[in-house]
Amino acid sequence: xxxxxxxxxxxxxxxxxxxxxxxxxxxxxxxxxxxxxxxxxxxxxxxxxxxxxxxxxxxxxxxxxxxxxxxxxxxxxxxxxxxxxxxxxxxxxxxxxxxxxxxxxxxxxxxxxxxxxxxxxxxxxxxxxxxxxxxxxxxxxxxxxxxxxxxxxxxxxxxxxxxxxxxxxxxxxxxxxxxxxxxxxxxxxxxxxxxxxxxxxxxxxxxxxxxxxxxxxxxxxxxxxxxxxxxxxxxxxxxxxxxxxxxxxxxxxxxxxxxxxxxxxxxxxxxxxxxxxxxxxxxxxxxxxxxxxxxxxxxxxxxxxxxxxxxxxxxxxxxxxxxxxxxxxxxxxxxxxxxxxxxxxx
Amino acid sequence: xxxxxxxxxxxxxxxxxxxxxxxxxxxxxxxxxxxxxxxxxxxxxxxxxxxxxxxxxxxxxxxxxxxxxxxxxxxxxxxxxxxxxxxxxxxxxxxxxxxxxxxxxxxxxxxxxxxxxxxxxxxxxxxxxxxxxxxxxxxxxxxxxxxxxxxxxxxxxxxxxxxxxxxxxxxxxxxxxxxxxxxxxxxxxxxxxxxxxxxxxxxxxxxxxxxxxxxxxxxxxxxxxxxxxxxxxxxxxxxxxxxxxxxxxxxxxxxxxxxxxxxxxxxxxxxxxxxxxxxxxxxxxxxxxxxxxxxxxxxxxxxxxxxxxxxxxxxxxxxxxxxxxxxxxxxxxxxxxxxxxxxxxx
Numbered sequence: 029x030x031x032x033x034x035x036x037x038x039x040x041x042x043x044x045x046x047x048x049x050x051x052x053x054x055x056x057x058x059x060x061x062x063x064x065x066x067x068x069x070x071x072x073x074x075x076x077x078x079x080x081x082x083x084x085x086x087x088x089x090x091x092x093x094x095x096x097x098x099x100x101x102x103x104x105x106x107x108x109x110x111x112x113x114x115x116x117x118x119x120x121x122x123x124x125x126x127x128x129x130x131x132x133x134x135x136x137x138x139x140x141x142x143x144x145x146x147x148x149x150x151x152x153x154x155x156x157x158x159x160x161x162x163x164x165x166x167x168x169x170x171x172x173x174x175x176x177x178x179x180x181x182x183x184x185x186x187x188x189x190x191x192x193x194x195x196x197x198x199x200x201x202x203x204x205x206x207x208x209x210x211x212x213x214x215x216x217x218x219x220x221x222x223x224x225x226x227x228x229x230x231x232x233x234x235x236x237x238x239x240x241x242x243x244x245x246x247x248x249x250x251x252x253x254x255x256x257x258x259x260x261x262x263x264x265x266x267x268x269x270x271x272x273x274x275x276x277x278x279x280x281x282x283x284x285x286x287x288x289x290x291x292x293x294x295x296x297x298x299x300x301x302x303x304x305x306x307x308x309x310x311x312x313x314x315x316x317x318x319x320x321x322x323x324x325x326x327x328x329x330x331x332x333x334x335x336x337x338x339x340x341x342x343x344x345x346x347x348x349x350x351x352x353x354x355x356x357x358x359x360x361x362x363x364x365x366x367x368x369x370x371x372x373x374x
Numbered sequence: 375x376x377x378x379x380x381x382x383x384x385x386x387x388x389x390x391x392x393x394x395x396x397x398x399x400x401x402x403x404x405x406x407x408x409x410x411x412x413x414x415x416x417x418x419x420x421x422x423x424x425x426x427x428x429x430x431x432x433x434x435x436x437x438x439x440x441x442x443x444x445x446x447x448x449x450x451x452x453x454x455x456x457x458x459x460x461x462x463x464x465x466x467x468x469x470x471x472x473x474x475x476x477x478x479x480x481x482x483x484x485x486x487x488x489x490x491x492x493x494x495x496x497x498x499x500x501x502x503x504x505x506x507x508x509x510x511x512x513x514x515x516x517x518x519x520x521x522x523x524x525x526x527x528x529x530x531x532x533x534x535x536x537x538x539x540x541x542x543x544x545x546x547x548x549x550x551x552x553x554x555x556x557x558x559x560x561x562x563x564x565x566x567x568x569x570x571x572x573x574x575x576x577x578x579x580x581x582x583x584x585x586x587x588x589x590x591x592x593x594x595x596x597x598x599x600x601x602x603x604x605x606x607x608x609x610x611x612x613x614x615x616x617x618x619x620x621x622x623x624x625x626x627x628x629x630x631x632x633x634x635x636x637x638x639x640x641x642x643x644x645x646x647x648x649x650x651x652x653x654x655x656x657x658x659x660x661x662x663x664x665x666x667x668x669x670x671x672x673x674x675x676x677x678x679x680x681x682x683x684x685x686x687x688x689x690x691x692x693x694x695x696x697x698x699x700x701x702x703x704x705x706x707x708x709x710x711x712x713x714x715x716x717x718x719x720x
Binding site for chain 1: 391392393394395396397411414416420423428429430431432433434435436437438439463464466467469470471474475490493494497498581585586587588589590603606607608609610611612613614615616617
């Protein structure tokens with residue numbers, strides 16, 4: 029039994045979804061606790077839970093409360109009149125279900141993007157391939173753009189997406205714009221405010237920006253007709269009482285979001301400085317993560333894991349690591365020290 | 375504007391899903407607060423929430439924790455080796471999604487049952503009709519049996535369901551057994567322990583028996599092949615961190631469930647006595663609700679609502695009301711008084 033695989037050995041984790049500390053602990057049982065998890069793009073700042081009423085747990089969520097949550101989301105995301113915002117237990121719940129609600133044969137995804145999309149469409153039997161430029165998506169049944177993209181942060185202008193949606197609409201295609209990391213990007217980048225009336229839907233994640241990934245809350249914003257179909261599939265109680273109570277409050281709390289944005293901007297700058305000091309090249313990112321290249325990336329992944337720090341790696345692109353934002357000086361010092369120590373090892 | 379519709383007037387609520395106190399408050403704004411909600415089949419005894427770790431909110435739920443929850447469910451529901459238990463954000467989430475995962479044209483539902491099923495299949499374009507005996511389901515693409523049935527409590531023996539599943543399997547049909555109200559029924563009644571290896575799936579609700587409907591947790595138990603397809607659609611984070619923490623603990627807590635069962639048995643007997651005193655005929659029920667007939671049922675529905683007590687009525691069967699269980703002497707006294715007062719009004 030090998031407790032400490034070397035950087036060259038295939039490791040059973042780190043390339044899947046982020047956040048799997050249990051797998052990290054199995055692979056690195058001698059790493060110091062607690063682990064510092066930088067393997068996701070979840071904000072280190074959690075919206076305060078406060079005291080939830082007992083009814084949020086015990087009672088079925090009421091239609092009026094769900095509508096209030098969805099109205100708060102429509103306002104926060106500036107949805108147009110012709111579009112509806114529907115709550116879902118995480119945007120992943122929509123991603124998994126969409127291939128069945130909207131059957132398609134030929135699916136294209138822009139660039140190297142969040143793998144949940146391709147996993148879901150392939151599971152439903154579609155052909156999925158990666159397309160390197162937007163024009164290559166126009167003839168697909170379904171085109172998927174993660175915007176800004178995870179992990180590289182590439183941002184497609186909203187006007188280009190609108191043009192693509194029009195082209196897709198000519199042959200009843202569907203454009204899916206996954207705005208999971210849009211919350212802290214400039215408002216004009218979102219497709220939602222000027223969403224066309226057909227052939228497009230947008231996904232938003234609540235948990236990432238509000239640091240509440242365990243709450244399972246996300247939204248799909250869709251033209252009214254498509255929204256009806258989604259509503260029937262999601263059913264009358266799509267999200268928990270806690271998600272309704274916290275989501276409605278947080279989405280209306282512009283001050284909290286502005287404060288989080290300021291802190292995250294400073295955190296990202298501090299992370300950049302640490303990565304540059306450690307000879308990384310920063311090749312992309314969003315306000316919630318950085319993608320960085322290093323010729324010894326896998327060795328550093330291993331060194332970080334031995335120090336109890338989990339980041340995200342990519343089997344197909346071994347020179348890249350993705351770093352979530354450390355949210356405290358202590359966590360930054362720990363990252364800096366582990367990178368510095370890792371660089372000295374052979 | 376009429377604040378107090380008479381019993382004969384069509385009311386805008388009470389015939390849909392239970393639990394919509396907001397609609398009740400709009401229809402009966404002068405009713406005393408707090409309302410007593412007996413319109414659902416949710417247990418009045420909530421499993422204690424305790425202190426949830428901050429990580430249950432902030433972090434993405436981990437695969438290992440989800441597996442532990444699903445293992446606890448498989449044990450509690452006594453799933454066989456050939457079947458898997460998958461967590462979902464309420465069994466309704468599965469109900470809404472299934473018509474797309476398993477396309478079918480001809481769907482049959484046994485008797486007058488929970489309407490979520492027919493709503494979902496019709497939304498997906500299937501023909502749905504009600505079948506009065508089990509044999510009438512054998513030639514369908516999909517057959518649905520709510521067992522025990524909501525609202526009348528009819529219980530189909532597991533061996534009859536096994537026979538039906540075999541017949542359906544001969545033409546690749548699917549039997550869906552919704553065991554949302556099975557938790558307090560005798561163990562031999564569940565189809566899960568001897569589930570066949572194809573053509574059948576069972577649904578279980580966590581929120582009803584554990585009094586945590588707002589948590590959104592339910593399970594689908596399915597043969598391994600079908601479970602794989604469901605897993606892909608549900609995705610890697612189907613339920614909240616709170617649902618994982620509480621669900622795993624509660625499902626392993628046989629003592630708590632036994633205590634709840636004893637209290638509910640006494641509560642149901644006390645409710646029966648109240649209903650019989652008020653000249654209701656009890657025509658069915660389960661350990662979590664009673665279905666009762668009265669020639670003045672709609673008048674009594676109205677009288678109860680004026681007294682701030684919401685029960686469930688059925689537009690197509692106006693002589694019937696369904697009562698959830700009052701869980702305290704005070705609630706029982708309030709129900710008794712409102713029924714008594716209602717009976718004296720003309």
